[in-house]
Amino acid sequence: MAEPIxxxxxxxxxxxxxxxxxxxxxPGAKAAARPDESSQLATLLDIRKCVGCEACVEACxxxxxxxxxxxxxxxxxxxxxxxxxxxxxDKQDVNDRxxxxxxxxxxxxxxxxxxxxxxxxxxxxxxxxxxxxxxKLCPWGAAxxxxxxxxxxxxxxxxxxxxxxxxxxxxxxxxxxxVGLYLDILPNFAGNGVMYKCDRCYSRIAEGNLPxxxxxxxxxxxxxxxxxxxxxKAHALAKEINGYIYGEKENGGTNxxxxxxxxxxxxxxAIEKGKGRPDFKKAGDTMADANNLAAAMVIAPIAxxxxxxxxAYNYTKTMKRSGSDESIQ
Amino acid sequence: MNQSxxxxxxxxxxxxxxxxxxxxSILLMALTGFGQMPIYKRYYMSELPGFGWLADFITTxxxxxxxxxxxxxxxxxxxxxxxxxxxxxIKVTLSGYLRMALLSGIIxxxxxxxxxxxxxxxxxPQFIIFLNLCHxxxxxxxxxxxxxxxxxxxxxxxxxxxxx
Numbered sequence: 276m277a278e279p280i281x282x283x284x285x286x287x288x289x290x291x292x293x294x295x296x297x298x299x300x301x302p303g304a305k306a307a308a309r310p311d312e313s314s315q316l317a318t319l320l321d322i323r324k325c326v327g328c329e330a331c332v333e334a335c336x337x338x339x340x341x342x343x344x345x346x347x348x349x350x351x352x353x354x355x356x357x358x359x360x361x362x363x364x365d366k367q368d369v370n371d372r373x374x375x376x377x378x379x380x381x382x383x384x385x386x387x388x389x390x391x392x393x394x395x396x397x398x399x400x401x402x403x404x405x406x407x408x409x410x411k412l413c414p415w416g417a418a419x420x421x422x423x424x425x426x427x428x429x430x431x432x433x434x435x436x437x438x439x440x441x442x443x444x445x446x447x448x449x450x451x452x453x454v455g456l457y458l459d460i461l462p463n464f465a466g467n468g469v470m471y472k473c474d475r476c477y478s479r480i481a482e483g484n485l486p487x488x489x490x491x492x493x494x495x496x497x498x499x500x501x502x503x504x505x506x507x508k509a510h511a512l513a514k515e516i517n518g519y520i521y522g523e524k525e526n527g528g529t530n531x532x533x534x535x536x537x538x539x540x541x542x543x544x545a546i547e548k549g550k551g552r553p554d555f556k557k558a559g560d561t562m563a564d565a566n567n568l569a570a571a572m573v574i575a576p577i578a579x580x581x582x583x584x585x586x587a588y589n590y591t592k593t594m595k596r597s598g599s600d601e602s603i604q
Numbered sequence: 605m606n607q608s609x610x611x612x613x614x615x616x617x618x619x620x621x622x623x624x625x626x627x628x629s630i631l632l633m634a635l636t637g638f639g640q641m642p643i644y645k646r647y648y649m650s651e652l653p654g655f656g657w658l659a660d661f662i663t664t665x666x667x668x669x670x671x672x673x674x675x676x677x678x679x680x681x682x683x684x685x686x687x688x689x690x691x692x693x694i695k696v697t698l699s700g701y702l703r704m705a706l707l708s709g710i711i712x713x714x715x716x717x718x719x720x721x722x723x724x725x726x727x728x729p730q731f732i733i734f735l736n737l738c739h740x741x742x743x744x745x746x747x748x749x750x751x752x753x754x755x756x757x758x759x760x761x762x763x764x765x766x767x768x
Contacts, residue, residue, distance in 0.1 A: 314725075358646050406723035412661060414641045416733035422725050432733070436642035442661050465643075527723065561662065562721060568669040569718050575673040579680025587688035 315405060315424030316480070317505040317530035318489070319498045320398060321512060326494055327381050327396030332370055334491030335379040335400075338476060342430065343367070343376050344469060346453030351462035358467055361435075361450040372551035373399070375451035375471035379488055382552065384545035386537045395535070395542065398488065398496065399553055400473040401426065401447045402522060402529035405502075408561040409439035409448060409472075418448075418470075424502065424530045427474035432456060435468030442561060444526045445553035448472040502530060509534050527560030626678050630750075632671040637743060639664035672714060679707070693764055699753050700760035706746040713739040 346364050353360070363369070367376040379400040386395055407426040410418040417433040420426045428439065428448060434457045439448045448470040457466025476486035484490070489497045498508065506523060509532045513520050521533040533555075535542060543555040639658050644650045650659035657663045686694070696704070713735055720727055720735070727735070752758070 355647065357648075406721075411721045412640070412665065414736065416729060416736045419729040419732075420725070429729075438640075438642045438661060441642075562723075564662070565666045565669045566718075566721055568666070568673065569722075571673040572669070572676055572715075572718060575675075575677035576680035579677040579682075580684045582677075583681050583684035583688055586685065590689060 314422055315502040315530055316475075316499055317403075317424070317502040317532055318475075318486075319500075319505045319509050319512070320496055320531065320533045321498075322395055322397055322496075322533055322535040323516070324494045324496045325381075325396045325398060327383070327394075328493065329370070329381055330491045330493055331398055331488035331496075332377070332379050332381060334487040335473070336370075336377065338479070338487035339378060339474075342471075342474075344430075344451040344454040344471065346451055346468070347458065348453060350453040351458065353467065354463050360452045361468060362452055363449070364451065364453075372549075373447060373449050373472070373553070374551060375449045375469075378471065378473040382546050384542045386541050386545050388536050395537070395545075397533070397542070397546075400488075400531075401475070402445060402526070402531040403473075403475060404526050405528040405530060406526075406560075406562050408442040408444075408526070411562060412442050413439055421477060423480065425475045425477045425480070427477055428470050428472060430455060430469045430471070433469040434460075434466035435470055436466060437470060439470050444556075444558035444561060446550070447553060449551060505530075505532055521555055525558040527563060621678065621681075625674070626682075629671055629675040629678060633668065633675060634743065634747060636664040636668035636671060640668070669718070672718075676711070679711070690761075694761040695764050697759060697762050699749065699758040703746065703749055703753070703760065706742055706749060709742040710739065710746060713742065 344364065346362070348364075350360050350362070361375075363374045363376055366374065370377050370380055372380055379398060382397045382399045384395045384397065385392060387393075403424055403426055405424065407418070407420055409428075410420045410426045414436070415432060415434060418426060418428045418439055433455055435450050435452065435455060437448070437450050440446050440450070449472065450468050450470050452468040455466070455469035457468065460466065476484075476488075479486060485499065489499055498505065500508075509520050509523065512518065512534045516534070516536055518534050518536045519538050521535065521539045522529040522531045533539070539555040546552070546555065548554045635658070638644075640661065642661075644655075644658040650656055686696075716727070716735055717739065720732060
């Protein structure tokens with residue numbers, strides 16, 4: 276026998292519809308949300324080959340010098356006072372960490388390989404994630420991802436809020452105060468400069484050239500190519516040297532794949548970590564948890580419809596049963 | 605429970621949804637939505653007791669998505685309930701239509717954001733900037749209109765005059 280809607284029947288109707296939809300899945304949704312790996316460019320870094328000569332670091336600085344910040348001083352006073360100035364303009368030569376003036380540096384790790392202690396040198400820069408949180412979660416769209424997978428920050432739009440740094444599993448983007456769009460809006464109350472990081476020489480790639488760091492490397496540490504090819508090469512190399520891979524699955528997948536003869540847990544313990552010095556920790560997919568809730572957003576309107584339909588059905592049935600032909604109150 | 609008391613319970617439950625759940629979902633969406641901008645920590649709001657999570661972008665985004673699911677369920681329920689049962693009794697006011705239009709815009713741009721956040725390249729960077737500005741602008745307008753309606757006691761709907 277039908278009953279007028281009650282709290283229980285409302286929740287039951289909605290939840291039943293939701294459960295049904297979850298069980299059925301959303302056709303095509305998975306495929307539509309998958310990245311196109313053939314269009315994304317990835318780099319393979321064979322850590323064994325790096326000798327730490329820093330030719331890549333120098334080439335990066337040379338090629339990108341015109342993109343580096345030229346801040347106006349004195350900096351606007353910021354309120355509240357907890358908004359701190361990030362000024363690297365007097366420390367432009369620092370090259371042992373990432374800064375707004377140094378987008379690539381060499382990390383050192385003293386590790387043991389085949390019973391022998393060696394000093395591994397590892398080029399570190401932006402990982403260029405497949406689904407980069409810095410780009411996807413930028414509140415203004417100042418961080419962009421190009422179709423070839425390169426993520427870059429538009430210095431003309433960035434307000435320097437540093438959200439990209441906080442959502443990046445490796446805290447890669449670095450801020451310089453006193454430069455950028457915020458100076459023209461509310462410099463005292465909102466924004467704090469511009470965020471900088473490796474843009475993988477996107478304009479050079481667009482012209483058919485290699486990124487400066489790859490071109491300058493005398494040891495051929497890096498190889499660039501379509502992601503699926505690079506992943507295959509990385510696995511082949513790891514198999515050949517009985518080595519380890521980092522970057523393939525971290526943060527849901529990146530376009531910077533490291534292959535090492537020693538486990539990355541060991542490297543992570545051996546390197547100097549901290550601000551501007553990314554680690555090699557296991558990094559879960561930052562974007563995944565909320566993205567998985569998208570299914571709930573598809574189900575929610577259907578649950579609402581189911582609850583309203585159930586209420587209407589019960590009401591109509593009750594009206595018929597009571598023989599009433601009065602208007603709905 | 606007899607028929608009359610059940611009807612009263614139903615009406616009371618629906619009133620509670622309209623009065624509390626809907627504004628609560630809007631409040632949650634606004635709070636977590638503004639939390640997508642790096643403002644809560646700078647302006648000490650995340651230091652209020654119990655509000656530390658406001659400074660965590662991943663948590664606020666997760667709650668924003670949860671709130672969106674709740675809001676979509678409620679909006680869907682109200683819309684379908686209106687068409688199934690309430691159309692003859694109530695009509696939407698001018699401020700109701702305005703708020704519905706703004707809310708629709710917020711929902712549409714929000715859905716596009718959800719799609720954008722998958723690992724896909726459906727939208728150009730320029731369109732994403734446009735989306736950001738639209739979503740924020742619509743939210744500000746919606747909140748201001750709601751504030752006006754709250755102050756001047758404007759309702760979403762009004763009862764139709766019944767002619768027998």
